[in-house]
Amino acid sequence: MEEKKYRIACVHVNKSPFSFDMEVLESEFNILPYDDLVSLIHGLQEKSISHINGLIFFGSERPPLQIIQKLASLGIYPLVWKTGRITQLNREAALRSKLSEMFDESSTAEDVIRRMNYLIEHPAKYTLDNTADIRYQMPLVKRLFDVISSFCALILLLPLFLLIALAIRIESKGPVFYYSWRIGTGFQAFKFYKFRSMYTGADSRLKELKHLNQYGTATDPNTAGDESRSKTSENASGLLYTDGMALTEAEFRQLKKEKEGATFIKIKDDPRVTRVGKFIRNTSLDELPQLWNVFIGDMSIVGNRPLPLYEAEKITTDRFARRFLAPAGITGLWQVTKRGKGEMSEEERMQLDNDYARDYSFRRDIKLILKTIPALLQKENV
Amino acid sequence: MEKTLLAVDDEKSILMILDFVFGKKYKVVQKNNGQEAVQWLQQGNMPDVIVADMNMPEMNGFEFILQIRSSGLYRDVPLIMLSGNENTADKIKCLNAGADDYLIKPFNPEELEARINNIFRRMR
Numbered sequence: 001m002e003e004k005k006y007r008i009a010c011v012h013v014n015k016s017p018f019s020f021d022m023e024v025l026e027s028e029f030n031i032l033p034y035d036d037l038v039s040l041i042h043g044l045q046e047k048s049i050s051h052i053n054g055l056i057f058f059g060s061e062r063p064p065l066q067i068i069q070k071l072a073s074l075g076i077y078p079l080v081w082k083t084g085r086i087t088q089l090n091r092e093a094a095l096r097s098k099l100s101e102m103f104d105e106s107s108t109a110e111d112v113i114r115r116m117n118y119l120i121e122h123p124a125k126y127t128l129d130n131t132a133d134i135r136y137q138m139p140l141v142k143r144l145f146d147v148i149s150s151f152c153a154l155i156l157l158l159p160l161f162l163l164i165a166l167a168i169r170i171e172s173k174g175p176v177f178y179y180s181w182r183i184g185t186g187f188q189a190f191k192f193y194k195f196r197s198m199y200t201g202a203d204s205r206l207k208e209l210k211h212l213n214q215y216g217t218a219t220d221p222n223t224a225g226d227e228s229r230s231k232t233s234e235n236a237s238g239l240l241y242t243d244g245m246a247l248t249e250a251e252f253r254q255l256k257k258e259k260e261g262a263t264f265i266k267i268k269d270d271p272r273v274t275r276v277g278k279f280i281r282n283t284s285l286d287e288l289p290q291l292w293n294v295f296i297g298d299m300s301i302v303g304n305r306p307l308p309l310y311e312a313e314k315i316t317t318d319r320f321a322r323r324f325l326a327p328a329g330i331t332g333l334w335q336v337t338k339r340g341k342g343e344m345s346e347e348e349r350m351q352l353d354n355d356y357a358r359d360y361s362f363r364r365d366i367k368l369i370l371k372t373i374p375a376l377l378q379k380e381n382v
Numbered sequence: 383m384e385k386t387l388l389a390v391d392d393e394k395s396i397l398m399i400l401d402f403v404f405g406k407k408y409k410v411v412q413k414n415n416g417q418e419a420v421q422w423l424q425q426g427n428m429p430d431v432i433v434a435d436m437n438m439p440e441m442n443g444f445e446f447i448l449q450i451r452s453s454g455l456y457r458d459v460p461l462i463m464l465s466g467n468e469n470t471a472d473k474i475k476c477l478n479a480g481a482d483d484y485l486i487k488p489f490n491p492e493e494l495e496a497r498i499n500n501i502f503r504r505m506r
Contacts, residue, residue, distance in 0.1 A: 095428060095455065102454040103454045111451075115449070115452045122420070124425050
């Protein structure tokens with residue numbers, strides 16, 4: 001048998017499958033199926049997934065521009081979109097977003113193999129200036145403000161940091177800080193630091209609660225997203241039984257959706273949280289180490305909340321992916337708007353993120369910082 | 383909007399003629415072989431019609447047809463072959479591979495223009 005040459009990632013392969021047998025492709029290429037683009041990107045960045053030659057994205061909607069650009073910057077070429085039926089409209093969309101090729105139901109295995117081989121062996125010399133408009137460049141004033149303010153804050157808060165660190169260590173064993181991977185500007189993943197507010201090693205006992213934990217624990221960053229998702233569905237079906245109700249599939253889906261939506265909300269009185277943890281969470285002191293993230297440039301003081309992998313993955317349309325154009329930040333429009341007003345739908349929240357991305361300025365940032373202070377002081381059990 | 387004609391030929395004189403004949407109505411993009419033409423397309427360019435030679439270095443006309451017709455992005459672009467090769471077997475091979483028409487050199491530019499216009503008329 002001939003050696004398989006190229007590694008092709010197939011994302012969401014069951015969303016718009018080829019009309020021919022995939023086995024034909026598998027005999028030519030090394031086909032790697034993925035369900036999760038953001039995790040794939042993260043895996044590539046962290047080198048836990050070795051280089052792939054090309055990517056075929058299956059689905060009726062093309063992936064968001066920021067994701068396409070991110071993949072291109074990681075040297076993935078060609079980026080191919082497989083849709084149900086090629087129309088003038090989606091063809092133009094593919095060209096505009098610099099996708100290298102597209103296929104549909106009428107494409108044969110021969111077509112796909114011929115084009116993939118050619119594209120891999122003859123990559124187009126990409127002129128990135130056309131995509132420059134969707135790149136984010138932090139304004140100098142903003143960065144300067146971030147560096148100075150975070151540096152001053154870190155110095156001033158040093159005694160408080162030591163105090164919190166001491167309290168954490170006294171109550172429970174384990175590191176003072178922990179990090180989780182977050183997706184910030186331009187789908188860039190970075191280590192998001194916090195004070196540890198939970199017991200370590202309690203994971204096995206509390207695994208079933210994991211999906212409810214907004215911040216995740218510092219588990220393997222590559223599987224964290226998938227895990228939380230599969231846990232969600234398990235739990236959703238478990239809930240059906242305990243409720244003892246007969247539900248139609250539609251109702252079940254609705255319930256599951258609500259359940260998945262719940263991953264965005266911090267749960268109340270999580271038993272994994274230490275007493276010190278509870279205090280620093282209520283006072284938002286656990287967020288202070290993010291000043292370090294600001295100082296080293298991962299994020300800004302004001303910006304859109306960086307999202308965990310599994311949440312970033314859910315944002316699959318250009319409209320909402322716009323939020324990744326703006327800087328990631330500790331506080332932002334939705335934090336200020338949210339507190340005190342109770343629950344806010346995911347949709348509204350993403351809308352706020354987009355609003356910020358569309359129109360942000362230094363003046364607006366200062367306003368938001370000022371608004372954040374009273375919001376922080378609010379003693380709400382969140 | 384001005385239409386774009388992609389002319390692919392390793393013979394400079396043919397490109398000059400095509401540019402001279404179609405230059406007023408079209409934006410004529412000239413490429414010296416199939417490879418160059420495909421590279422240009424891969425940069426995200428979408429021509430309205432392609433006129434290509436058969437015998438070219440790097441990538442010949444037949445390979446070029448196969449690449450264009452395999453591509454979901456470019457498979458609907460009208461493609462007319464222009465060749466000194468009178469062999470009907472080759473002509474049939476190209477038409478079967480997806481070329482819309484096949485003209486033999488020496489050709490009358492007016493005939494080429496008429497054939498292009500007919501393709502556009504059918505596409506409407």
